[in-house]
Amino acid sequence: MAHPEDVIALCRRFGIEEIPDEGPVVERRDVLALARALKEELGFLFFVYCAATHYPADEKAGLPDRTLVAYRVRRLPSSNGRPTETFPFQLWVPTGESTPSLAGIWAGADWQEREQFDLVGTVFEGHPDLRRLMMPEDWPGHPLRREYAIETQHYPWR
Amino acid sequence: MAVKREEETFERPAFDVFERMPGLDVGLTTAEKLLSWGARNSLWLFPMATSCCGIEFMATAASRFDVDRIGSIARGTPRQCDVMVIAGTITVKMAPRVKRLWDQMPEPKWAIAMGSCAISGDFYRDIYSVVPGVDTFMPIDVYVPGCPPNPDHLLMGIRRLQEKIRAKMEGKWVAPEPRPDIAGLRAPSIPRVGDPDRPPELDQAQLLASMSLGLGGEERRAGAPPLPRPPAPTGQPAAPATMKQPDERAPQTGASGSSDGAKKGSSEGGADA
Numbered sequence: 001m002a003h004p005e006d007v008i009a010l011c012r013r014f015g016i017e018e019i020p021d022e023g024p025v026v027e028r029r030d031v032l033a034l035a036r037a038l039k040e041e042l043g044f045l046f047f048v049y050c051a052a053t054h055y056p057a058d059e060k061a062g063l064p065d066r067t068l069v070a071y072r073v074r075r076l077p078s079s080n081g082r083p084t085e086t087f088p089f090q091l092w093v094p095t096g097e098s099t100p101s102l103a104g105i106w107a108g109a110d111w112q113e114r115e116q117f118d119l120v121g122t123v124f125e126g127h128p129d130l131r132r133l134m135m136p137e138d139w140p141g142h143p144l145r146r147e148y149a150i151e152t153q154h155y156p157w158r
Numbered sequence: 159m160a161v162k163r164e165e166e167t168f169e170r171p172a173f174d175v176f177e178r179m180p181g182l183d184v185g186l187t188t189a190e191k192l193l194s195w196g197a198r199n200s201l202w203l204f205p206m207a208t209s210c211c212g213i214e215f216m217a218t219a220a221s222r223f224d225v226d227r228i229g230s231i232a233r234g235t236p237r238q239c240d241v242m243v244i245a246g247t248i249t250v251k252m253a254p255r256v257k258r259l260w261d262q263m264p265e266p267k268w269a270i271a272m273g274s275c276a277i278s279g280d281f282y283r284d285i286y287s288v289v290p291g292v293d294t295f296m297p298i299d300v301y302v303p304g305c306p307p308n309p310d311h312l313l314m315g316i317r318r319l320q321e322k323i324r325a326k327m328e329g330k331w332v333a334p335e336p337r338p339d340i341a342g343l344r345a346p347s348i349p350r351v352g353d354p355d356r357p358p359e360l361d362q363a364q365l366l367a368s369m370s371l372g373l374g375g376e377e378r379r380a381g382a383p384p385l386p387r388p389p390a391p392t393g394q395p396a397a398p399a400t401m402k403q404p405d406e407r408a409p410q411t412g413a414s415g416s417s418d419g420a421k422k423g424s425s426e427g428g429a430d431a
Contacts (some may be wrong), residue, residue: 135287136251140361143286 007087010034021113023070023088029066031091035105038073044087047106048072052093052116056146065095067122071102091123103125119144194327197240197266198320199229204239204263211273211306215245220318230316237261241319243312244298245308247275247282248289264329268299268323270315273306280305338344 003011003019009018014034015025024154038044050071057065070090077084093099097136101124103110113124114133121142124130141148203225205215218225219232233239236259248256260269271292274280279290292298299322302315324332 134251139250148286 003087004085007085010037010042013037021088023072023090026089026091028091028093031089031102032100032105034089035071035073035084035102038087039105041058042075043078044073044075044085045106046074046076047102047108047112048074048086050102050112050116052120054120054145067093067095067100067120069093069116069122073106098123098125100125101130103127118142121145194324197327198323200314201228201230201241201268201319202239203232204236204259205232205234206240206242206244206246206259208248208252209275211245211276214306214309214312215243218312223309223313225313228313228316228320236260237264238283239263240267241316242267242269243272244269244276244292245272245389247279248292249287250289251287251290253289253295257294257295264422268319269297270300270302270312270319271298272302272312272315273304277301277303287319288299307337 008019011019011024014026014030015125016026018024050069051070052067054067055063057063057067068090070088072086072088075082076084081106091099101109101113103113103124104126110128111133113122113127114130115123116129117124117127118132118134119142131137131150135143202217202391203219205212207215208318215232219225230241236242242260242263244256247349260267269292271277275288276292279288282288283290289295300315302311307315321415322331326351
């Protein structure tokens with residue numbers, strides 16, 4: 001996937017040498033500055049999605065219980081012939097910690113991050129209204145985490 | 159009297175008036191027939207369309223199948239409708255809303271479960287968020303099977319409902335015997351989370367089962383020590399080779415404001431978002 005020069009220059013500024021298709025992995029402390037630069041300097045105005053995936057702890061590889069949060073933002077075509085450009089990036093969040101919310105930069109991230117909090121349990125720090133979006137308000141647990149079993153007792157008759 | 163009242167299961171609005179007036183047995187029968195004719199030929203439908211069965215419901219109401227010709231019109235409010243057509247999967251979050259809309263419909267009212275999701279949950283039956291059949295929380299008169307049913311199947315279901323209404327109003331309705339395998343089943347009444355009546359073992363068992371795979375909730379009793387939490391992560395997850403550490407970063411070029419922001423911790427960064 002070929003990226004334009006300004007995107008590559010911005011990535012170099014944040015220490016990213018290579019942009020894979022699924023997006024470079026950035027540090028959590030960098031993501032706010034990267035997002036602000038993407039929106040204000042390069043014109044990525046459109047927030048496409050935010051998706052979180054839970055990975056359980058891997059004893060062999062020595063990896064803790066963690067969550068991968070993937071973002072994708074888009075720059076729409078302009079009148080001077082600049083084509084549409086999509087930029088993905090992702091970050092790791094260990095369980096028990098939080099990641100900065102991008103809802104202050106892209107308003108479209110608001111409900112997307114609420115959905116990820118609801119289903120995966122990722123805590124977005126600084127989110128204006130971090131409530132459940134899809135599950136019932138009194139639902140215990142986050143259903144898309146790996147430890148949430150299909151045999152989990154639930155009581156649909158309320 | 160033409161029909162004994164204790165054998166009657168259907169609500170008869172004119173019954174009390176005609177019962178106290180002597181010599182009006184013939185008029186009573188005629189009025190019942192008239193009411194039955196009027197009720198079964200003006201079944202206004204309330205589409206509770208939550209998924210793809212709603213498309214078939216629209217096709218039924220459109221010109222090719224034209225459900226208007228048997229007197230059924232779809233209305234968007236429960237207060238004007240006689241029949242609730244539940245077309246689609248009902249989730250746990252939607253079920254109280256469906257029940258509330260059902261309670262808002264005026265008597266006499268009927269319900270049609272359209273499609274396998276509304277009847278039994280189908281292959282979403284075992285999912286945590288899906289109600290396994292709407293008849294677990296509200297009464298259903300006619301089941302229209304299919305995934306989704308064709309519009310003529312829904313028409314057939316409405317015709318069957320009309321026959322049922324006629325039989326009930328004429329006093330010929332015989333309630334079907336429950337099958338022996340489902341005769342003992344009953345929808346459990348579980349108080350909501352936060353109610354003082356709700357036993358705390360339910361929350362405990364659900365929380366435990368959601369956190370540890372393969373452990374039964376019966377191992378935890380009241381007074382047990384708090385549930386084990388997943389261990390806190392000890393270190394940073396392994397970063398791929400494309401990610402460099404901040405100290406070996408390429409020299410900063412331009413936009414010093416952004417690079418200052420890049421060195422902030424995540425907590426500070428979240429505060430100014």
